[in-house]
Amino acid sequence: MTRQPNDDATIRIDSFFHADTSTFTYLLTDKATGQAAIIDPVLDFDQKSGRTSTPFIDDILAQVAQQSLTLKYVLETHAHADHLTAADYIRQHSNAQIVIGADIRQVQGTFKKIFNEDERFVADGRQFDQLVSDGDRLPLGDSNIDVLATPGHTPACVSYRVNQQDVFVGDTLFMPDVGTARCDFPGGDAATLYQSVQRLLSLPDTTVLHLCHDYPPSERPVCSAVTVAEQRADNIHVKAGISETDFIQMRTERDTGLDMPRLILPSLQVNIRAGAFPQAEENGVAYLKLPLNLL
Numbered sequence: 001m002t003r004q005p006n007d008d009a010t011i012r013i014d015s016f017f018h019a020d021t022s023t024f025t026y027l028l029t030d031k032a033t034g035q036a037a038i039i040d041p042v043l044d045f046d047q048k049s050g051r052t053s054t055p056f057i058d059d060i061l062a063q064v065a066q067q068s069l070t071l072k073y074v075l076e077t078h079a080h081a082d083h084l085t086a087a088d089y090i091r092q093h094s095n096a097q098i099v100i101g102a103d104i105r106q107v108q109g110t111f112k113k114i115f116n117e118d119e120r121f122v123a124d125g126r127q128f129d130q131l132v133s134d135g136d137r138l139p140l141g142d143s144n145i146d147v148l149a150t151p152g153h154t155p156a157c158v159s160y161r162v163n164q165q166d167v168f169v170g171d172t173l174f175m176p177d178v179g180t181a182r183c184d185f186p187g188g189d190a191a192t193l194y195q196s197v198q199r200l201l202s203l204p205d206t207t208v209l210h211l212c213h214d215y216p217p218s219e220r221p222v223c224s225a226v227t228v229a230e231q232r233a234d235n236i237h238v239k240a241g242i243s244e245t246d247f248i249q250m251r252t253e254r255d256t257g258l259d260m261p262r263l264i265l266p267s268l269q270v271n272i273r274a275g276a277f278p279q280a281e282e283n284g285v286a287y288l289k290l291p292l293n294l295l
Contacts, residue, residue, distance in 0.1 A: 011143050011162055013210070014063070015224040018042040018056050021083040021263070022213050024224045026168060027060055029069055030141030036064060037073040037140055038096070039160065039168050040212050041086040043275065047263065050288075057086040061093060072140060076100040076128075077170025077212060078157040079107050079271040081185060081264040088275030097129035098274045099138065101149065103156035104131065108272045110186045115269055115289050120279055127274040132158065150200065152193025153181035159200065167203065168210045172196055175223055176230060178215055179237035184255035190248040197238050205229035265290060 012029040026039040038060065044053040064071055071094040074087045078101065087098045108123035125131045132138070134149035140162075148159040150172045160168045171181040172193065180197060183190045200209065207228045214222045232240055238247060261267070266288050270277060277286040 011166065013162075013166060015210070016056070016060055017214075017222055017224070018083065020044070022215055022222075023080075023083050024210070024212055024214070025057070025060065026210060027063065028140065028145075028162060029067070030143045033141030034067070034069050035072050035141035036069040037075055037145070038071065038090060039075045039210075040077055040080070040170070041074060041090055043084040043086040043089060043270075045084045045263065045266065047266065052084065054086065054089060057089060061090065064094075071096045073130075073138065073145075074098045075138075075145070075160055075168070076271075076274075077159065077168060078154045079104060079111075079268060080171075080212075081267055081271075082213070082261040083263060084267050084270045085275040088273070091129075091275075099130040099132055100125075100128050100274070101147075101156040101158040102131040102133045103151070104128065104272070106155045106187060111268050111272050114186075114291060114294065116291075121273070123272075127272070127276065134158075148199065150196035152183055152189055152191075152196045154185060155187040157196070165206075166208045166210060167200065168212075169200060170212045173200065173209060173231060173235070173238075174211055175214055175216065175226060176234035176239070177217060177220075177236060179235060180251065182255045182258055183251055184258070190251040190255075191244065193251070194238070194244045194247045201228055201232050201238070203228050205232075260295065 010031055012031055014027040016025045023042050025041050028037045041057050044056050074090050074096050090096055091098055105125045112121055112123045132147045136147040138145040143163050146161040148161055150159045151157050153171045157170055173180055183193050205228050208225050210225045216222055269288050280286045
């Protein structure tokens, strides 16, 4: 796990790297008031045994407690397919509200069918506390978090822009030498992703884009943030001069050869429930399904 502070005038940003899933979780703190938000939290999960645990998120929550912060939000950029979210666990241990893009309802509807969920699972977003749309604003103490719709990887992807300077982009973009998110999940679309990326790249050059993942080549360390100017100049998939047509062709061909994410099946069953587990059966145990020969 790495922790990388950013001492902005009003907001402190700490990043924590979950090595098993190559995921960054962020702790945002409004310095003036001590109000805080956690972005894209990870729940530890051992797939071989089916056991969940919480050391990663407990370390972050310990820092929240040590600094006497008021945890106001858990911000999800989308329903992740590569890790289980710790959002519901955080909600159980705080008064934080879980926030996600309003189009999560579309994602829930899709995966309700894939996993053949019964009537106990309702695909209307009620599992989350706030459903947000493009242009919405969330106050965090003396700071503001603006919602930018950035679909393409999934229909419900949103980015969170903090005080006009820092943007948390989820899986929309990776480091310039890695490129962009895949678009072959249900509801994904390469043309839509290209437009979302262009929206991000139209922000001022010095805007810092904070990433949800990094998969670095061996010659560089893991990195959580990059500027708009650096992405525009160097991103191997969307740098200046790459057309929408070229991007769609590249992304479509590339996605065809990608393996399914290792944790996609357990992750989505939990993440469409805001991190809660499926309802326990009569023996008191909750189960996750494995659809055979479907995907």
